[in-house]
Amino acid sequence: MVVGRITDLLIEEPQLLHKVRDEIQLVVTELTQMKTFLRDADSRINEEKVRVLLAEIRDLAYDAEQVVESFLVKASSSERKRLKQENKYRTKMKDIQTKMSVIYDSFGDYNIISMLEHPESSDSAQKLKRFQTFTTVEPELFVEFHGDVDRLVGHLVNESDDAYPLISICGMGGLGKTTLAEKIYNHSTIKTHFAGLAWVSISQKWQRRQVLQRILICLVHDKKEEILKMDYHKLVENLLEVQQKKKCLIVLDDIWSNDAWDSIKLAFAAEKSISKLMLTSRNVDVAKHVNPKGLIHQPGLLNADQSWELLRLKALPTRGDHIDGARDYARMEKMGREMVRYCAGLPLAIVILGGILVTKPTFDEWKKVYDDGLSSLKEGKEQLLNILVWSYNVLPPHLKPCFLYLSKFMEDEWIDAETLYQLWIAEGMVLSSDKSEGETMMQVAESYMGELVHRSMVQVRFNDLKSSVTKFKSCSLHDLMRDLSLFRAKTEDFFETIDLREDFHFNSSVVSPIANARQLVVCYGKKLPGKEANSYFIKKLNHQQHRSILFVNVDGHRSWRLPLGPSFSSFKLLRVLALDHTWPSITSTLGPLFGTKVERVLGSLVYLRYLSLRGSDFETFPWIQNLVLLQTLKLDMQRFIFRPRMSTDVLCKLAHLRHLYLPDWQHAYSRKNFKLRFNGLSKLETLENFDTRHCEVKDLPKLTSLRRLKLVVSGGYDDVKEMFKYLSGLALSSNSCLKYLALSIEISDQDGLKNDPDMIRQLLWNPKFNIRELSINGKLPELSKLYEERQQLNHTPIDAYFTGITKLKLKNSDLEEDPMAVLEKIPTLRELDLFHAYKGREMVCSAIGFPRLALLRLLCLDNLETCRVEEGSMRILQYLLIFSCPKFEQIQELALFRKLGLHPVPT
Incomplete structure (x- = not known):
């Protein structure tokens, strides 16, 4: 990894490293030679002296990388500083070379021999080409469990008085308990019999509120946001109500202890219920504790x-x-x-x-x-x-x-x-030498x-x-x-974890100055850390040379404000910083921390390759333009403010940027007529939340490397027409790389796109646009007319052109003819929303229609009375919602639907 990263720096910064290139190349050569000894050393890792030697080699490699990057940080600021640092740098590199000599002597002392790499491992490009074919579904590896599946499914659907209230699958780790449970859970008989299915993993570290939330969200998915705000007692109440109203199967996977069950058991009826439970556990006593009358199945070896x-x-x-x-x-x-x-x-x-x-x-x-x-x-x-x-x-x-x-x-x-x-890429773990021509x-x-x-x-x-x-x-x-990954990561000082939810008893010996982990994971949650935790955290950071910090919000609760701020100013070499779902702290017992100061601090981390503020509550910073090495930037936050002094070309200097996630513009604030520019972002592969109200649409054709684009356009017809012109310039270009387009159109003109059938025809049927998600709010031409015209023009069945759309939403479409006759022919369609889209009284879905539709929402269709679903149509539909359709009377083939939501007209 280090050899690859230093080599990349020599390529990326040839001018700054020109005077010291020879010293760097010498170290790279020696590290490469040292690598030939590691194969023999790894085979003897159980020997204490060899394990210590490997740790020394790892630290030496990290030190060499740190010296190179430290020089770059200081040399990039000015010519004078670069010249001043060159002699210091050469001295440090000589120290590293001296240490290398000592290690080479140790190889001889320990009889560790140099071994050339195996031909298979030395030719990475050939190996990668071979394994590209395995990014497809593996064959089913399921031996001798079929009889168990059928037998346990039979017990679960049994509704007689002697039916088992609980099915438990118990046995040692690695026995295939979860695999067996998954086969049962996904069985066609189970999907038909139960109206609600929920799967939740308990494991060793469980939190009762999160467990109940996950179960209830599975059973009532359309109320997810409401469920996330419920307290424990409200969750219990709702879960009991759902299980009483419809047959549910709830799977508790990998439950370890009686305490875990006791913490959630109030959410499950103690007496006979129409719903069933299934659990997996390594401990058969847990199954007996949950329900002594349950069936316990123990798979054999x-x-x-x-x-x-x-x-x-x-x-x-x-x-x-x-x-x-x-x-x-x-x-x-x-x-x-x-x-x-x-x-x-x-x-x-x-x-x-x-x-x-x-x-x-x-x-x-x-x-x-x-x-x-x-x-x-x-x-x-x-x-x-x-x-x-x-x-x-x-x-x-x-x-x-x-x-x-x-x-x-x-x-x-x-x-x-x-x-x-x-x-992985930002950490330098993916080697550019493994990239073949045309590959990302x-x-x-x-x-x-x-x-x-x-x-x-x-x-x-x-x-x-x-x-x-x-x-x-x-x-x-x-x-x-x-468990294996954690053990080896600890053994190799790969990363360190700090859990701020734990109680700390800080003393000076806790922070070890010789700790070597360059990567840090910080876990936090609803529980507020005390002064000791804050103090421990800050001191710990000051003793580390971290390259990577991931903040993990374990509880999914954003009420806690993180005690950071100035501590970041020492992280000049930080490559990765993930602050997902965090709220900045403005003040604390340690003094000013976050607030406007954090922006200046983050802007000084000039070696960041990855910065994520996803789901957080930050204000943006004009210093973002300093982060010129950024490859991934995630700004899809809770709130985003463009300051008046912020330039529209703030992103244009980020020439290495490959993945950009813009904010949700509904919660963003900017001055009037502020539009972000995207000049110079020729390497950009992912661009999400591009909104034409806040982003310059004429820059789209310049983003020739784009593979994934999520685009929102709103305004009058002229705005949509302009968007379509520039989008066509991008998507229809001969060198276009676009593979995934999610397009949302909200048109304010009274006639919408009704008088421009050609645009809709292009969006629906031109495969070069690669539209996967499409949402249109506005009047449309009749779909059957577009369908007929397309066939007349191309003499080709419609299926050949509906090749990619997976999600479709039509709103205020003013359609008088049943749209299902056309929409059911989209072979890839998985989700369909019709909102004030159809004015007719009847819908008909033919026997071969909607082969992959899983979710259907019919919303505010004022005249709809019936929906006739012929046998064989929508054969994998899982969720149907009919909301605010006041004249609706009946729908056939209800047995097809696992989940059915019917809502009256809102009062």
Whole structure:
């Protein structure tokens, strides 16, 4: 990582580093040579002296990077300071070289030998190309659980008097409890039988209010904002009411203790209920405590044949380019069966072993894994732990920090993949040398994730492959994998965590001046920290050379004001700063902290690559233009103020910016006619919340690297027409990179776009726009007319052009003909909102219509009386809301809908 980052600096800052380039290159060369010893050293990490030596090497590499960046910080301010620093810099580099000599001597003393990298790991580009194909859904690895699924589903839908009120799946970690529960939860019979489904992970660190909030949001999703404001007693009351009104299945995954259940049990009826509970736990006593009359299912270990079948599915894929006729399957099976014996029938251990073997396509490589790994599996009774540790040790070097980084996040948290990639890149963990021609760093980061997924180190959820910039939507770690990641991160001083919710008893010995972690995670929540915590926190920061600080709002509660401010002024080398969902503190017992001063402090962090103020309550700062190395800037905050003196081209100097999230302009304040400019942002890949009222629309065609754009246009017809001209210049360009467009149009003219059918036709049917989300507020031409004209012009079925829209909202459209006949032909449509959009009395959805629609809202359709849904239509619809339709009488095929919301006319 350090070698890659220093090399990038030599490329990015050739003029400033010209006079000291030779010294830097010498250090890079020596670090690279030192790297050849690490493979042998890593294999002996259990030896204390080797472990200490590895820590020294890591610290030395960080020190070398710090010297280079320190020189850049001071040299960039003026020529005089640069000349003054050169001699000091050379002295520091000589000190590092002296330390390197001592380490080289230690290699000899400890008999650590230099080893050339394996050809597979040395050719990163070839490896990345290979694993690009694995950013697709993995084959189903589900062995011998099908009978259990059917049997437990039968118990859950049983409504007789002797039905079980609770189904518990219990057993040791790695047994597949959650996998089995997921299969049951997603079973078609369950979805049909229960009107409400909720899944919540409890784990070791649970908070009763958050647990109840998550359950209630799953059951009543349209009241999410209201639920987030409820206190504990109100949550209990609402949950009991929901469970009494409709059949619900609530899953409590990974519940560890009786105390966890006791804290939430008031929200569940003690007597017989039409709703059911299912839980998973490592402790069977918890299940008995929850309900002694419940059914307890304890999955068994896999036998030899089942174990081999699971390993075969994972390690010997037979799809696509991976069918290899030259493989010696007979000998590989024999060896695989021998290795899998040491997994003791645990599914997780087998899948992890398969994740190692799947990267080894030949028999000889399997034999080497067998020879190298079998002894470690024999050594102890903790087979699963040995397999997990082994899987980490054999990771390629570039994947190890990516895996360790995941343990920064909360237990059972699903981490947004896009955000994670941006953090990896900003931290310098994604190597530019792995980027092939035409590839973005985000794509390289996703290939890293693809490798981790393929090795079964990480669990992922997938985006729609046709409509998303990233194929993975989010990722998470199995709790045992997270334990491993946390342990290794601590061992390697990868990052440090400070939890300000805990009680601190501060003394001078608590803050160690020799602490080496460069990355810091600060956890905070509703509980206010005392003076001791504040003091500990500030002193801790002053003793660290942090490159990265993530603030994690554990409780999701924004009432606490963070005790920061001046402490940031010493973080000249900070690369990553995430202040999501924080409120700045203006004063505290320690004196002035946040407020206007924090803006000046943040503006001095000139080496920031990532700055996120998402969901926070900050005022903007004109010093943002100083952060010229920013790659990711997230300003989608609670409040945003453009000061009168702030220039419209404040962003134009951020030439390295690739991902920009602008504020929600409904809560932003700016002077009249203030419009942000985007000149010079040629590398920008993501741009969200671009509003034509506050952003200069004529700059759009200049953003030639844009892949994702969320655009809002409001005003008269001329405003929309101007937007369309510049948007067309961007989207229809021959070198356009646009893959995802979310467009919202609010037109104030009386006729809306009714007299401009060509624009609507282009937006709906021109695939080059790549529109995925479309919202139009204003009168429209009849959709059937547009449909017919399109077919006449192209002689092509409409389906070929409705290729990408996943979300569609039509408001005040003034349509007299039933729009469903056209809208149901959009094959990718998942969400549809019709708000004052249709004036007719009947809607008809044909048998083949809406193949992927999951959510339908019919709002304020004053004349609507019936909605006829033919059998087979909307076959995966999960949520239907009919609101304020005073004449509405009936809808057919209600059995299709898991969740149905009917609301009377508001009084």
